Amino acid sequence: MTDLTFADFGLAQPIAEALARAKFEKPTAIQAQAIKPQLEGRDILGLAQTGTGKTAAFALPILHHILAMPGRAAPGTARALILAPTRELAVQILDEFRRFAGGARVSTCLVLGGVSRNVQIRNLGRGVDVLVATPGRLLDLVDDRKVRLDEVRFVVLDEADRMLDMGFVQPVRRIVSMLHPRRQSAMFSATMPSEVSGLAGSFLNNPVRVEVAPQSTVVTKIEQTAELLDGTAKRARLAELMGGTGVERAIVFARTKRGADRVAQNLEKDGIKAEAIHGNKAQNARQRALNNFRHGTVKVLVATDIAARGIDVPGITHVINYDLPDEPENYVHRIGRTARNGADGIAITLCAPDEVKKMRAVEKITGERLLAGGIPDGESKPRGNRRGGGGGKPGGGAAKQGRPNRRRRGPSRANAA
Incomplete structure (x- = not known):
C-alpha cells in the first residue's frame, strides 16, 4: 500500500x-x-x-x-x-x-x-x-x-x-x-x-x-504531560501556560458548558484572547468563534467534548485538558486536535486530586503512565496554592506548581482531510 x-x-x-x-x-x-x-x-x-x-x-x-x-x-x-x-x-x-x-x-x-x-x-x-x-x-x-x-x-x-x-x-x-x-x-x-x-x-x-489503528490509541506525534495540582490552582497554571512561548493556537477542554464559559472569561480577564464553544451557543455564534480561532483573532478556544467533535483547524500547537473527561476515550479525541498533518503537538492535562481515578482510566486506554507512580487514587497531595487558583489572578505560588511528571509521544502518523 x-x-x-x-x-x-x-x-x-x-x-x-x-x-x-x-x-x-x-x-x-x-x-x-x-x-x-x-x-x-x-x-x-x-x-x-x-x-x-x-x-x-x-x-x-x-x-x-x-x-x-x-x-x-x-x-x-x-x-x-x-x-x-x-x-x-x-x-x-x-x-x-x-x-x-x-x-x-x-x-x-x-x-x-x-x-x-x-x-x-x-x-x-x-x-x-x-x-x-x-x-x-x-x-x-x-x-x-x-x-x-x-x-x-x-x-x-x-x-x-x-x-x-x-x-x-x-x-x-x-x-x-x-x-x-x-x-x-x-x-x-x-x-x-x-x-x-x-x-x-x-x-x-x-x-x-x-x-487503521487499535481503538482508543494515540496515533499522532503528541507530547503528553500531566500535572497534579490543587483544583484552585488551575486558573493560574492555565494562564501561565497560555502566556508561554510556543503557544500559537490552543484548545482548552472543560467538562461542562458553564465551566467552558467560566474558563474563557477568566482567560480574557488574564489578558489572553479566548472564546467558548458549546451546545448552548447559537450556531452562528459557534461558527463565528470557530472562524475567529481559525483566523487567529483569538488564541484559545475553550470547548466541551461534544462541541469539539469535527473541529479541524490547522496549526493547533497545544491541547489543554482543564478538566478530565468523564469518558476516558474522549481524551484521545481531545488531544487528536493537535499534531495533525504530520506536525508535532503538545497535550497537557491539569489533574486535581479528585480526578486521579479519571486520569488512571485515561492511562489504561492509552498505555501511557502520565502521572507519577505510587499515588493512590483520591489520596494525592498536590503542591498547588489552595488560596489562589480558580478565583484569583495568575502568578504567585501556583505558577510554580504541577510540573510535568512524565512525557510521552505517540507514534508518528501523517493526517489528512
Missing part, C-alpha cells in the same frame, strides 16, 4: 484535478483501504480516529459515483446523505465535499439546527446531490415533507459512537428505514461498543471492515 497514489484509483477527472491542487498524492491508511471497495460498490465499516483522513475516504468515491450519474436529483430529494453528530462536523464535511468536487457541478446542502430553515428548505426543493445533516433537523424537515429520503443511493454515518453517546440511535434508525433499499452504505466510528456493532449489523450489507 505504501506505493499507492490517488491516480491509481482512476477517479473522475474533476476529482483528480482537485486532489492535485490540494497536493494530495498518496492516500492515508484509511483511504488506501476504503476507497477502492466503495468504488466497486461495497459497503464499508471503518474504524478510524479523527484526523486519519476518513472524510476523504468516503467523499471521494461518493463524488466519483455521482459524477457518473445522468441527469439531476429530483426535487425534494438527495442522492447522497451524510449524517454527522454535531453541527461543526457537518460543516467540515460539506467543505471537504465541495473542495474535492473541484469545478464539477455537484449540488450540496447543509441541514442542521440552530440556523434558519428557509434556506435549507429552498435548497432541498431543487433536489441536491449531496446532503450533509444532523439527525434532529433532518427528521424535522422529513416530518414537514420538505425532503424525501427514498432516492438516497449513498449514505454515510460518521462518528457512529458519538451518535450513540448523544442519544441519536432511534433517530438514525428511523432515517435509515426511509432510504432506498439498494443503497450503498458506509459507517465510521473511532470505537466499536456493542451498540455500534448492533447498528452496523442492521445498517450495512456484507461490509468490508477497515481499521
Whole structure:
C-alpha cells in the first residue's frame, strides 16, 4: 500500500484535478483501504480516529459515483446523505465535499439546527446531490415533507459512537428505514461498543471492515504531560501556560458548558484572547468563534467534548485538558486536535486530586503512565496554592506548581482531510 497514489484509483477527472491542487498524492491508511471497495460498490465499516483522513475516504468515491450519474436529483430529494453528530462536523464535511468536487457541478446542502430553515428548505426543493445533516433537523424537515429520503443511493454515518453517546440511535434508525433499499452504505466510528456493532449489523450489507489503528490509541506525534495540582490552582497554571512561548493556537477542554464559559472569561480577564464553544451557543455564534480561532483573532478556544467533535483547524500547537473527561476515550479525541498533518503537538492535562481515578482510566486506554507512580487514587497531595487558583489572578505560588511528571509521544502518523 505504501506505493499507492490517488491516480491509481482512476477517479473522475474533476476529482483528480482537485486532489492535485490540494497536493494530495498518496492516500492515508484509511483511504488506501476504503476507497477502492466503495468504488466497486461495497459497503464499508471503518474504524478510524479523527484526523486519519476518513472524510476523504468516503467523499471521494461518493463524488466519483455521482459524477457518473445522468441527469439531476429530483426535487425534494438527495442522492447522497451524510449524517454527522454535531453541527461543526457537518460543516467540515460539506467543505471537504465541495473542495474535492473541484469545478464539477455537484449540488450540496447543509441541514442542521440552530440556523434558519428557509434556506435549507429552498435548497432541498431543487433536489441536491449531496446532503450533509444532523439527525434532529433532518427528521424535522422529513416530518414537514420538505425532503424525501427514498432516492438516497449513498449514505454515510460518521462518528457512529458519538451518535450513540448523544442519544441519536432511534433517530438514525428511523432515517435509515426511509432510504432506498439498494443503497450503498458506509459507517465510521473511532470505537466499536456493542451498540455500534448492533447498528452496523442492521445498517450495512456484507461490509468490508477497515481499521487503521487499535481503538482508543494515540496515533499522532503528541507530547503528553500531566500535572497534579490543587483544583484552585488551575486558573493560574492555565494562564501561565497560555502566556508561554510556543503557544500559537490552543484548545482548552472543560467538562461542562458553564465551566467552558467560566474558563474563557477568566482567560480574557488574564489578558489572553479566548472564546467558548458549546451546545448552548447559537450556531452562528459557534461558527463565528470557530472562524475567529481559525483566523487567529483569538488564541484559545475553550470547548466541551461534544462541541469539539469535527473541529479541524490547522496549526493547533497545544491541547489543554482543564478538566478530565468523564469518558476516558474522549481524551484521545481531545488531544487528536493537535499534531495533525504530520506536525508535532503538545497535550497537557491539569489533574486535581479528585480526578486521579479519571486520569488512571485515561492511562489504561492509552498505555501511557502520565502521572507519577505510587499515588493512590483520591489520596494525592498536590503542591498547588489552595488560596489562589480558580478565583484569583495568575502568578504567585501556583505558577510554580504541577510540573510535568512524565512525557510521552505517540507514534508518528501523517493526517489528512
